[in-house]
Amino acid sequence: MQLASIHFKERAHEKLNDAQLQFNLQKFKGRFVAARRAAIVELDDFEGTREAARAIRQRGLDHLDTYLTLFEENATARGATVLYARTPDEVNALVLEIAKRHAVRKIIKSKSMVSEESALDHAIEAAGMQVVETDLGEYILQINDYEPPSHIIGPALHKSKEEVSALFEKTHGTPRKDVIEDLCLEARHVLREHYLTADMGISGGNFFVAETGSVVLVTNEGNATLTTTLPKVHVAISGIEKVVPTLEDVATLMRLLPRSATGQSISNYVDVLTGVKGPGEHHGVEHMYFIVVDSGRSEVLASDVREALQCIRCGACMNHCPVYQNIGGHSYGWVYPGPIGSVLTPMYVGLENAPDLPQASTLCNQCGVVCPVKIPLPDLLRKLREKEFERGMRPWSETTGLRLWTWMARRPKLYGWLCRLGVRMLRGLAARDGMIHRLPFGGGWTRGRDMPAPAGRTFRELYAARTARDATSEGSRNERTA
Amino acid sequence: MRVGLFVTCLVDLMRPSIGFAALRLLEEGGAEVYVPATQTCCGQPPYNSGDRADTQVLARKVVAEFEDCDYLVAPSGSCSGMIRAHYADVFRDDSAWAARAAALSAKTYELTDFLVSVLRVPAVPGRFAGKVTYHDSCSGLREMNVKSQPRALLAKAGVEVVEMAECETCCGFGGTFSVKYGEIATRLADNKCAHIANSGAEAVVLGDLGCMMNIEGRLRRRGDSRTRVLHVAEVLAGELP
Numbered sequence: 001m002q003l004a005s006i007h008f009k010e011r012a013h014e015k016l017n018d019a020q021l022q023f024n025l026q027k028f029k030g031r032f033v034a035a036r037r038a039a040i041v042e043l044d045d046f047e048g049t050r051e052a053a054r055a056i057r058q059r060g061l062d063h064l065d066t067y068l069t070l071f072e073e074n075a076t077a078r079g080a081t082v083l084y085a086r087t088p089d090e091v092n093a094l095v096l097e098i099a100k101r102h103a104v105r106k107i108i109k110s111k112s113m114v115s116e117e118s119a120l121d122h123a124i125e126a127a128g129m130q131v132v133e134t135d136l137g138e139y140i141l142q143i144n145d146y147e148p149p150s151h152i153i154g155p156a157l158h159k160s161k162e163e164v165s166a167l168f169e170k171t172h173g174t175p176r177k178d179v180i181e182d183l184c185l186e187a188r189h190v191l192r193e194h195y196l197t198a199d200m201g202i203s204g205g206n207f208f209v210a211e212t213g214s215v216v217l218v219t220n221e222g223n224a225t226l227t228t229t230l231p232k233v234h235v236a237i238s239g240i241e242k243v244v245p246t247l248e249d250v251a252t253l254m255r256l257l258p259r260s261a262t263g264q265s266i267s268n269y270v271d272v273l274t275g276v277k278g279p280g281e282h283h284g285v286e287h288m289y290f291i292v293v294d295s296g297r298s299e300v301l302a303s304d305v306r307e308a309l310q311c312i313r314c315g316a317c318m319n320h321c322p323v324y325q326n327i328g329g330h331s332y333g334w335v336y337p338g339p340i341g342s343v344l345t346p347m348y349v350g351l352e353n354a355p356d357l358p359q360a361s362t363l364c365n366q367c368g369v370v371c372p373v374k375i376p377l378p379d380l381l382r383k384l385r386e387k388e389f390e391r392g393m394r395p396w397s398e399t400t401g402l403r404l405w406t407w408m409a410r411r412p413k414l415y416g417w418l419c420r421l422g423v424r425m426l427r428g429l430a431a432r433d434g435m436i437h438r439l440p441f442g443g444g445w446t447r448g449r450d451m452p453a454p455a456g457r458t459f460r461e462l463y464a465a466r467t468a469r470d471a472t473s474e475g476s477r478n479e480r481t482a
Numbered sequence: 483m484r485v486g487l488f489v490t491c492l493v494d495l496m497r498p499s500i501g502f503a504a505l506r507l508l509e510e511g512g513a514e515v516y517v518p519a520t521q522t523c524c525g526q527p528p529y530n531s532g533d534r535a536d537t538q539v540l541a542r543k544v545v546a547e548f549e550d551c552d553y554l555v556a557p558s559g560s561c562s563g564m565i566r567a568h569y570a571d572v573f574r575d576d577s578a579w580a581a582r583a584a585a586l587s588a589k590t591y592e593l594t595d596f597l598v599s600v601l602r603v604p605a606v607p608g609r610f611a612g613k614v615t616y617h618d619s620c621s622g623l624r625e626m627n628v629k630s631q632p633r634a635l636l637a638k639a640g641v642e643v644v645e646m647a648e649c650e651t652c653c654g655f656g657g658t659f660s661v662k663y664g665e666i667a668t669r670l671a672d673n674k675c676a677h678i679a680n681s682g683a684e685a686v687v688l689g690d691l692g693c694m695m696n697i698e699g700r701l702r703r704r705g706d707s708r709t710r711v712l713h714v715a716e717v718l719a720g721e722l723p
Contacts, residue, residue: 016669322652326669360663362656363530364620379571385532402528406536410543412520423495435702444661448668449699452496459489459498463517
């Protein structure tokens with residue numbers, strides 16, 4: 001996917017002023033939040049389950065080498081081939097190689113965010129093959145000239161029903177439909193043909209299970225099941241961090257994933273795919289490949305933001321993020337938006353290519369408290385801010401301002417005098433309503449808001465005066481008594 | 483019981499009445515209040531900007547100024563949250579100061595939490611006849627577990643609290659975020675203003691001056707000169723500005 005995180009501010013400005021998008025975002029905003037709230041109370045011990053899920057994910061990461069080896073052994077024993085990709089380019093190269101080996105002409109895909117990292121669809125088309133996205137959201141984006149996804153579980157959440165209607169009418173050449181069910185049926189009709197004629201299916205992978213060598217797919221539309229079972233070749237692509245030790249662990253994580261994501265007790269489909277079709281078996285593919293992707297993940301593992309790799313891609317952090325809710329996913333400029341994206345994107349594409357992302361958060365910690373695997377997202381954002389500061393990536397005005405503030409604040413006497421002077425000057429800028437309407441050097445604030453003017457005296461000077469007054473009256477009382 | 487009052491730099495600069503209200507509430511609650519004259523900043527601005535060296539300088543100063551008190555209390559969830567929840571990280575590579583900071587963190591409280599949980603005040607001096615809505619500031623709510631305490635105290639002051647929609651959602655302040663990403667901050671504040679208006683309250687009450695300035699600044703710019711923006715300490719102490 002084309003990286004555009006460097007344009008965060010301009011994009012956010014554009015999105016804040018896009019009336020149609022704002023309408024769509026407002027409509028979607030509360031829905032996932034309310035659904036999750038209702039779903040988590042079904043669990044007797046939600047917090048305990050979160051803690052267990054965190055521990056499972058951490059155990060997987062602590063012994064990643066062991067579990068990946070175990071996964072490879074068990075998958076291979078069931079007739080699958082496990083391949084490793086160090087970079088996004090290697091992902092594409094491996095897919096093309098597999099396609100060539102099996103003389104593939106048409107590929108169907110169920111949702112895979114990892115494949116967005118390497119713009120796999122473009123690589124497939126450039127190699128002369130056809131690729132069809134089958135997740136409804138991804139399909140909508142594909143036929144809209146590969147519009148980028150704006151959400152990790154609902155890639156087309158930013159689009160209204162009307163926009164999709166118009167797109168279908170134009171692409172399919174069918175009469176316009178305005179009922180959602182009819183639109184779904186139309187997509188289903190179009191896609192059905194592709195399922196039956198594709199030579200290869202590509203899926204993502206919510207979990208790789210070490211003890212069984214399986215891939216677990218969590219979906220709602222049924223497209224992943226068709227994608228991974230109808231063609232003779234199945235390729236599952238996911239990150240190295242998605243390996244979990246046991247199926248039992250998957251069961252624990254599944255108590256939280258759909259509930260945190262869409263507010264469902266369980267998703268409509270959960271596929272556990274293990275190995276190829278054995279002798280005498282009726283189900284399963286003839287050839288099964290796993291592409292296990294690093295693409296910057298081992299660097300995250302070795303860094304002080306490694307907890308980001310615990311992520312199970314539920315999207316709760318973005319659903320609950322007040323910034324995401326208002327600017328939408330496209331502002332973040334890459335595959336993963338919202339709080340988790342603001343940690344992962346700089347790590348995967350370079351902090352210098354996404355310097356705004358760690359900064360563009362109020363650190364309100366709504367993301368941290370809803371994360372089902374307890375990733376301390378604000379702490380991780382702050383750690384990235386430390387790196388920006390250390391590398392001298394922040395504007396001169398900001399670093400100088402901070403240094404000056406600290407320099408003053410550690411000198412209480414001087415600080416006191418400067419504050420007295422400062423509040424009097426600010427007071428002088430106040431209009432009759434007690435508000436400062438325009439602040440020199442403070443346009444970032446006063447462009448959209450007034451600044452309530454200070455009272456004009458600092459607490460410290462008023463308190464000192466009061467203490468002195470009390471002491472005097474105490475003194476004169478004592479004199480009288482004497 | 484010797485309580486150190488950490489006034490916070492914003493209250494010192496912008497709205498001293500909050501500091502005096504906190505002082506009165508603590509004294510009437512039976513505490514002997516100590517106000518270190520040299521106090522300035524808890525270190526949150528450099529901390530959230532990734533400037534660890536400067537954060538440590540300011541955090542050491544706070545620890546040294548307050549460690550002799552039985553408690554540190556601040557009329558702010560944000561500053562008390564900085565001290566209680568983040569000083570351990572600030573001194574993650576300095577074990578001597580980490581130990582001193584941990585001792586202070588353990589006795590650091592947000593004002594309303596302290597009045598309810600430690601002083602267990604039976605009554606408050608302020609009376610306020612009117613309908614208000616309460617904004618739960620992020621750090622107070624999610625770092626200091628401040629939720630029921632201010633509401634319980636407001637009830638003692640005879641205040642009717644009507645809850646607005648999304649009272650736990652960030653107002654968009656976020657410290658330097660409010661200037662660096664002013665446009666986004668303004669939109670978040672806009673949402674907050676709309677919820678306040680829809681609640682029908684005549685005032686919004688909250689426990690953090692940063693959020694107050696953001697919300698009041700947006701309310702006034704939107705042309706709402708009527709809705710009052712009050713610190714919970716001001717209402718409880720009966721010392722409205």
